[in-house]
Amino acid sequence: MKWMKRGRDSITKRPLFLTSLIFLTILILIFTLYIKPSRGASSSTSIPVSTDGVLDLTHWSSEDIPTIPLQGGWEFYWNQLLDPNDFLDTAKPAPSFEQVPGAWTSYRLSNEQSLHNEGYATYRIRLLLPNAMNETKQTLAIYPKSIASAYQLWINGQFKGGNGIVGSSPSNEEAKSYPKVIYFEAQADWNEIIIQVSNFSQRNAGIWQPLEIGTAEDISWIRILRVSAQSCIVGIFLVMAFYYGLVYINRRKERSALLYSLLCLSVGVRTVVLGESTALYLLPNLPWEWAVKFEYISVATTAWLLILFINREYPKESLPRVAKCIGVVLIAFILLFIVTPARIYTYYLTPFTWGVLFPSLIYTLTIYIRSAFKRRKGSLISMVGFLFFMTFALNDMLFYTAHLPTDDMLSIGLLIFLLTQAYNLTSRFSRALQEKEELSLTLQLTNQHLERIVEERTLSLRQSNAELLQANQKMADFELFRVRLLSNISHELSTPITSIKGFAKALRDGIITAEAPKYINRIYTRSLLLERMIIDLIELTKLETNQIKFHMEDIRLLPFLEELFHKYEWEVERQNIQYDLQVPDEPEDDLWIARIDPIRIEQVLSNLISNALRFTPPSGTIRLQLRILQTPQTETGYTAWFCVKDTGTGIPPEWHERIFERFGQAQQKSESDHNGSGLGLAICKEIMYYHNGEIGVKSELGSGSEFYFQLPAWKGSLTKDEFHK
Structure with a gap:
């Protein structure tokens, strides 16, 4: 395993050597393309220049x-x-x-x-x-x-x-x-x-x-060499495009391979329509207009794909906003090249070259320099290859804008650059294969220690078995609790049923005659209690088993509470009880919002008001209160505090938590007229659980009670429709 690692490091630590080797190969192509055969030419021989025609x-x-x-x-x-x-x-x-x-x-x-x-x-x-x-x-x-x-x-x-x-x-x-x-x-x-x-x-x-004159043999030889070299370069581009296209098809996660394939294809198209114009020999009927379009479109497409490729390769060093701006401009120029004739869009070569292509090169070079300083894998050889490409690109920019008397050599620079990128992609695939081999070796070592691992797993299973036994014991305790709970429910339901049966039997047998209306009213009262107890028990069970769907809305709290206050005003004052509302009076307090189910929150307030009515004597007071409390530990930072305060009989402190359990009220020794189902506060507690809120009570026996609940709140802003309402 060590010798494999040493072999890999010896290759990856010599990018300059590999780049030099690639560059030497390209130099041969340059000489083939652009250096004329000399056959023993003397350096002292001067080339004549025409004068006056x-x-x-x-x-x-x-x-x-x-x-x-x-x-x-x-x-x-x-x-x-x-x-x-x-x-x-x-x-x-x-x-x-x-x-x-x-x-x-x-x-x-x-x-x-x-x-x-x-x-x-x-x-x-x-x-x-x-x-x-x-x-x-x-x-x-x-x-x-x-x-x-x-x-x-x-x-x-x-x-x-x-x-x-x-x-x-x-x-x-x-x-x-x-x-x-x-x-x-x-x-x-x-x-x-x-x-x-x-x-x-x-x-x-x-x-x-330039026009060149020479013997038929020399000119033909130059033409053959240049066409052959260009065909060779185009063939290299097409083979690389095909190969990395297949890499992407077989591994869709390698988006870089797809971009690289398209980049090679775009460069190949540009090369085949420029220079020796090999495309016009392969496709003699190709219109000149479309050949020029392919030239310009391929240049813009190459720049665009280059930016996408480098952003994909070095996402941490890329500048997304700059890349998007350049991409939008390149796409706009591509559309211009497509829809307009050459006599129009060729006039924009200079602004396109120096206003779009040159910034694209500077952006790409910046990304490579940043990645090289951060020592990203393959960044150094990529930067060296891109410097070659940029040199040839600047030569072409100056050549086509009539600033240099050279020739089109961008294909050579692109070939150097693309070969360095091919080396990087190949190195990545080689590293993946190497990692696979190392993982296989690790798996073999792991299999050798399988017995120890099995023993550890066995010990873990034993511990898990012990935990399961404890969990089973807890489930048994829960089952016992459920049985006892059903027993309590049966007992509580049997009390009103027994009373109803006794009163009804006495009326049937004629034992009760004079006070029949009184006992009929008691039967009716017990029936209502029984009905309410059954309804509350069903609703509480649904809440505990998540069978009730809540419809949450963003509700402004102050108007919501004022509406509920007026809804129960007549019912409270009918019993000769003073009823008032205490809310914040600042103008901005109207903007407080909470996310609630309005029907369920009304159910909570209704239950608390009903309890206050049952335990508050005439001439007493029931007050609804709303306050906004700052609570930094909560998600919104604020809490809406609702309170129903009465001057009734009060509740002993030892009952404060018990009354929110099932049948908590039924265990109080109070007057029969005050008896309820004993499930209302338990239902309220479940509703507050779904609202991420809390419910509680402050009370002393004989001093009245304060039932309160809290909800997360935040300050909103009025919409236009709400303002007019």
């Missing part, structure tokens, strides 16, 4: 320099589409001389005004080739990488093709732009190249990327 190549040797860029000053004819016949005329128009490569929007004509990107023009250059090539009529080739947005080309008076359809207005132009090799045979002395270009479709305009 003339390029002298008499000293050029394809053995020393395989290809030469057609750069320098070209003849430029703005808003003119000229063909070779036009240059045979002695009255040909006067040209201006402009630098190629370069978008014509950077040109300044005689009026010193920059040209608009929409328009058309003719480029012309004359080449003076070496005598050796002239004599052998060697086949040469021109390699225009990208001319925006349509062009047609003549060499030595012969039409050699082009891309798209050149037009003088948006209606008669068909845009198409992708690398294309054009072959021709060298002529003695001077060779002429004429290119008609029109652009009404995008931001770039003219010959904005």
Whole structure:
């Protein structure tokens, strides 16, 4: 087990070495893509530059320099589409001389005004080739990488093709732009190249990327190498997308694998439509407009997926608000790319690049730096890979905004970065497998100690058995309590039933004649008592067994109590008892709220008022009180204190707790007129339990009683409807 751990640590502690190895692999691809084959080129050989539309190549040797860029000053004819016949005329128009490569929007004509990107023009250059090539009529080739947005080309008076359809207005132009090799045979002395270009479709305009000239063999070899390298890179992206997509399908918890798969797919789409434009060879009927849309949409999608991926990988270091803002802006640009043509959305490349993509890179770099400082697993190698990616991304930003004369190399940076992320994901899966193996070894060790574990479990079962015996004993005690309780219920019910039977038998046998109404009234009274006792017993049993559903509401306490006070006012005053209400008189006290079942709380107050009526003599007093008490130990911090205070007979202190039990009242030796079911206060106690409240009594024999209950309360605010009520 130790050697396995040492082997794993030796790998995970060398991310810089692995990153360097990956970078070395990528350098080979860079040289393949962008370094021209030299075949023994001399460093002292200078590359010629054209001047005033003339390029002298008499000293050029394809053995020393395989290809030469057609750069320098070209003849430029703005808003003119000229063909070779036009240059045979002695009255040909006067040209201006402009630098190629370069978008014509950077040109300044005689009026010193920059040209608009929409328009058309003719480029012309004359080449003076070496005598050796002239004599052998060697086949040469021109390699225009990208001319925006349509062009047609003549060499030595012969039409050699082009891309798209050149037009003088948006209606008669068909845009198409992708690398294309054009072959021709060298002529003695001077060779002429004429290119008609029109652009009404995008931001770039003219010959904005280099043209290369060389032997047919060298140019073809360069083209094959670059297409092969790009296809290889796209293949790597697609394989990684497919592999990690399968990882997610087999393990849905690995959202990072899904995001990584989509990220690889998005980068692959961008790569296949840029550079050597491999997609246009695989799909020759793909419209140029959609190829450009795929380019822009894939860039925005890549940035969005990158932010989602890093937030998933490093959630503690991420900044959710920043990520959401960038994501919303990226989605808005994606919609813009979809619904508008290239001649509109390509104008937003600069704000999109520096206002959206660059902040996305800074945000991602910030997350990697924070995770590296916190020493998250894999953060260092990820940060190094992202620095490579950011370097290439900045190169592309400056290249596409015409600040650097380099080339599109973002795919290389993305490949470096994605390989580092693949290493991190693979390391995570390897660690999971390693942990599984360690768990298996731990399980084997655990099985070796199985006897000791079984013994411990047996001891635990014995202890549990003893606890069960104690629990059974408690259940037996509860059963005894239930039997005794039923016995008490039977006894209490038998008392009124016996009285009813005795009075009824006496009336039937004629023993009672003169005082028959009196005894009939007693029978009726006992019947009511029996009925009330049965109803209370059923309700109490339902409360104890959770068979009653409470309908809780947020109720304002002061109006609720005032309404109940007036509901029982007539019944109390009818017995010649003074009845009053004492509540807080501050204006804000009307805002106190409690969550209660109004019907059940009214039942509690009704029971307490009924008890006060039964035990308060005429000319006595019954008072309802409400106070708000501050109770920091409760959840709301405040308690509503309700009280029903009377001047009745009072209750001895030893009965204060007993009266809230079943038939507590029935055990008092009081007058028969005061006898109730003995279950009312027990029901009130159960109702308060469901309200998280308390109920109690303060009383002395002969000094009246104060029955009170407390409920959690808080201060609310009046709604508009409540105010009008």
